[in-house]
Amino acid sequence: MKKKLFITRKFPTHIVEPLQEYYEISQWEEEEIVIPRDKLLAAVTDCEVLWVTIADQVDEELLSYAPNLKLVTNLAVGYNNIDVKALRKKGIMATNTPGVLTNTTADLVFGLLLATARRIPESERYLREGKWKSWYPMQLVGKDVSGATIGIIGMGRIGQAVARRAKGFEMKVLYNNRRRRHEAEEMYGFQYVSLEDLLKQSDFVVIMTPYNSDTEGLIGAQELALMKDDAVLINASRGGIIDEAALYDVLKNGNLWAAGLDVFEQEPIAMDHPLLTLPNVVALPHIGSASLETRTAMLMLNVKALMAYGQGKAISNRID
Numbered sequence: 401m402k403k404k405l406f407i408t409r410k411f412p413t414h415i416v417e418p419l420q421e422y423y424e425i426s427q428w429e430e431e432e433i434v435i436p437r438d439k440l441l442a443a444v445t446d447c448e449v450l451w452v453t454i455a456d457q458v459d460e461e462l463l464s465y466a467p468n469l470k471l472v473t474n475l476a477v478g479y480n481n482i483d484v485k486a487l488r489k490k491g492i493m494a495t496n497t498p499g500v501l502t503n504t505t506a507d508l509v510f511g512l513l514l515a516t517a518r519r520i521p522e523s524e525r526y527l528r529e530g531k532w533k534s535w536y537p538m539q540l541v542g543k544d545v546s547g548a549t550i551g552i553i554g555m556g557r558i559g560q561a562v563a564r565r566a567k568g569f570e571m572k573v574l575y576n577n578r579r580r581r582h583e584a585e586e587m588y589g590f591q592y593v594s595l596e597d598l599l600k601q602s603d604f605v606v607i608m609t610p611y612n613s614d615t616e617g618l619i620g621a622q623e624l625a626l627m628k629d630d631a632v633l634i635n636a637s638r639g640g641i642i643d644e645a646a647l648y649d650v651l652k653n654g655n656l657w658a659a660g661l662d663v664f665e666q667e668p669i670a671m672d673h674p675l676l677t678l679p680n681v682v683a684l685p686h687i688g689s690a691s692l693e694t695r696t697a698m699l700m701l702n703v704k705a706l707m708a709y710g711q712g713k714a715i716s717n718r719i720d
């Protein structure tokens with residue numbers, strides 16, 4: 401008998417189709433709109449397998465509606481939308497998409513860093529708004545990236561890929577991580593420092609650490625106060641790692657030079673959010689892994705796990 405699979409978003413038909421051999425599939429038929437919570441809770445009542453995106457919260461409440469649930473597949477490497485402990489208690493497995501988005505996300509981080517440092521979006525707006533009347537020496541001047549010090553918080557796969565890119569820009573690379581990365585230190589000269597020293601010494605602070613109870617609010621008013629007044633903060637991990645109200649204050653008061661943000665506490669960010677009123681904020685709609693190749697690879701990694709489960713085989717990329 402086929403297993404019941406519910407998909408919380410409309411994914412490309414050619415990606416989903418092969419799963420029909422093992423699954424009776426139902427899905428939310430919208431590509432851009434998140435399934436409303438009540439509809440999701442109703443949909444999971446008889447499903448054995450659930451395929452979700454980061455916009456869907458898989459928590460105790462959802463599990464209480466899903467007595468047959470055995471597997472949750474997450475279209476992301478980050479899985480803060482899933483209460484892994486609650487799943488474990490019920491013996492439900494979960495999978496994610498590690499590895500395939502490392503370079504694409506690191507590329508975006510570097511793009512965001514350059515865009516913020518060199519005020520690229522602001523300069524484009526300036527041109528399109530007809531403000532470009534002449535060339536003058538201090539027009540839209542930014543900060544040099546080459547030769548500057550970058551401090552990376554979270555030296556996992558993506559953090560290391562960002563650090564390697566930084567080497568190409570002849571940057572000094574500092575990092576802080578739960579574990580030392582001795583091999584990367586020896587191979588590339590990255591320097592391990594305390595969080596405090598990283599914040600004090602870096603011209604660019606890049607947050608790449610996973611979001612969990614240890615990192616929630618990791619960068620608050622105290623930490624921001626340690627940073628140089630002309631430093632730049634980049635976040636492409638999860639919004640909740642930064643206290644956004646405190647970030648607004650330092651940016652507004654000139655105690656931080658700029659911020660480049662691909663992620664926010666609340667996504668999508670409200671259009672009247674104070675951070676969006678600041679010219680020294682570059683804000684993107686969580687596009688870290690958004691290349692056609694990478695999004696396809698992420699979907700295919702989920703499909704691989706679903707196929708394995710359908711065939712009764714061992715599942716790769718399990719979240720343990």
Ligand code: DGY
Nearest residue numbers: 475476477478688689
């Ligand atoms: C992830 O994979 O965790 C990203 O944030 C979404 O692509």
